[in-house]
Amino acid sequence: MDHKSILHGLQGEPGASNPAGLQPPASGQSGPQAGGAGSGLLFLREEQMRLAQDLFFFAYRDLTASADAILDELDLGRAHHRALHFIGRRSGIAVSELLALLRITKQSLARVLGELIERGYVLQVQGPRDRRQRLLSLTDQGRALERRLFERQRERMVAAYRDAGGVAVEGFRRVMRGVMDEETRLLLEPRDPVATLRRAAP
Amino acid sequence: MDHKSILHGLQGEPGASNPAGLQPPASGQSGPQAGGAGSGLLFLREEQMRLAQDLFFFAYRDLTASADAILDELDLGRAHHRALHFIGRRSGIAVSELLALLRITKQSLARVLGELIERGYVLQVQGPRDRRQRLLSLTDQGRALERRLFERQRERMVAAYRDAGGVAVEGFRRVMRGVMDEETRLLLEPRDPVATLRRAAP
DNA sequence: CCATTATGTCAATGAAGCTGTCTTAATCAG
DNA sequence: CTGATTAAGACAGCTTCATTGACATAATGG
Numbered sequence A, B: 001m002d003h004k005s006i007l008h009g010l011q012g013e014p015g016a017s018n019p020a021g022l023q024p025p026a027s028g029q030s031g032p033q034a035g036g037a038g039s040g041l042l043f044l045r046e047e048q049m050r051l052a053q054d055l056f057f058f059a060y061r062d063l064t065a066s067a068d069a070i071l072d073e074l075d076l077g078r079a080h081h082r083a084l085h086f087i088g089r090r091s092g093i094a095v096s097e098l099l100a101l102l103r104i105t106k107q108s109l110a111r112v113l114g115e116l117i118e119r120g121y122v123l124q125v126q127g128p129r130d131r132r133q134r135l136l137s138l139t140d141q142g143r144a145l146e147r148r149l150f151e152r153q154r155e156r157m158v159a160a161y162r163d164a165g166g167v168a169v170e171g172f173r174r175v176m177r178g179v180m181d182e183e184t185r186l187l188l189e190p191r192d193p194v195a196t197l198r199r200a201a202p
Numbered sequence C: 001c002c003a004t005t006a007t008g009t010c011a012a013t014g015a016a017g018c019t020g021t022c023t024t025a026a027t028c029a030g
Numbered sequence D: 001c002t003g004a005t006t007a008a009g010a011c012a013g014c015t016t017c018a019t020t021g022a023c024a025t026a027a028t029g030g
Helices: A046-065 A068-073 A078-089 A095-102 A106-118 A140-164 A166-179 A182-188 B046-065 B068-073 B078-089 B095-102 B106-118 B140-164 B166-179 B182-188
Strands: A122-126 A134-138 B122-126 B134-138
Touching: A046 A140, A046 B046, A046 B078, A046 B140, A046 B166, A046 B182, A068 A078, A068 A140, A078 A095, A078 A106, A078 A122, A078 A134, A078 A140, A078 B046, A095 A106, A095 A134, A106 A122, A134 A140, A140 A166, A140 B046, A140 B166, A166 B046, A166 B140, A166 B166, A182 B046, B046 B140, B068 B078, B068 B140, B078 B095, B078 B106, B078 B122, B078 B134, B078 B140, B095 B106, B095 B134, B106 B122, B134 B140, B140 B166
Parallel strands: none
Antiparallel strands: A122 A134, B122 B134
């Protein structure tokens, strides 16, 4: 019983034994919409989509797990790491902007942020233009910790990028962006990291 | 100033205003290791690695969130979805194999699995060869639910794949695999979905 | 027969999220 | 100026999903 039927109905496609169907349409075009209706688009088939789910789950899990040893040492969690990451990415970010990036509630962030501040990883200063705001940034200690955490993940990603090559990396980025909500895509890399989220930037 | 210093150079690189440095080395080769030491590898720089972290976080978050509406309706969580997914992927999987895929503890799985069984989404049958095993599969109802959940994510991924094109998809897969633990990579798509995890397959 | 394995179960705990309500201070529009 | 809105913080209580550790049962296999 070496059934090929990985899924229920879905007949084992001819190329299914090929690891992940690692030969894509090959119809060449680097541009979008490559491959005519009849010619290719094999990469759009159900099995390929399920494989993509697998890839997301495993890659994300393994990547995030790679920093856990350090976090455990310090009695911090992944939520702390995420906050450190985005505060580092956008120094001077306001609390509400951080909430919008993380898409969690104020109360969820409050605990995490409170600990990071109390333990000296994050600094809060009153906003100069809008004094209601508390602008967040990393202390030297916070920057050092974020870097330690980053290094673990960096090693992994550098290796993956190097092994895959520049063209693959570009493809990776295109797909990752495509999977996001449109709204998220806008927040991704604004010219001015912060201005996009603030409605008024005089 | 296109420093080869892949790491901590840090200062705002000239090309940083380009969205994600969307021009990769372009040194062409689809094969790994494209680009000699001096020629490219710009995609390995620190900012690119931090961007990759962003991409992972946002893409994974938005993808998984897309099924949440259905799950909420049924008072199920993401843990249930993951279990349904892998049981659907590997029909007849044993509990210990599922645990190895998910990398959670028996107790964590127990609750989720118990609910899925009790509510008629998952079926358990005693292993024919090894009667200690409880082999898991989806009921018709479970298959239907898994499909509903899958469809939401499929739409998103199909769009992303189509827009990005076949070459990009291939690149995406290469990078995603590269980020995983080696051990994970082995579990990803075994010829026989289940045999790899069982030590004895007579 | 006995050690190991596969599974299940009990109890307690922690991490990280949620809702809802309320306060304070600052901004902004009319 | 006043009143509505906004930014931030705080309190109480809850849910989901994971953890550890100990233990029980049944089946396997040397």
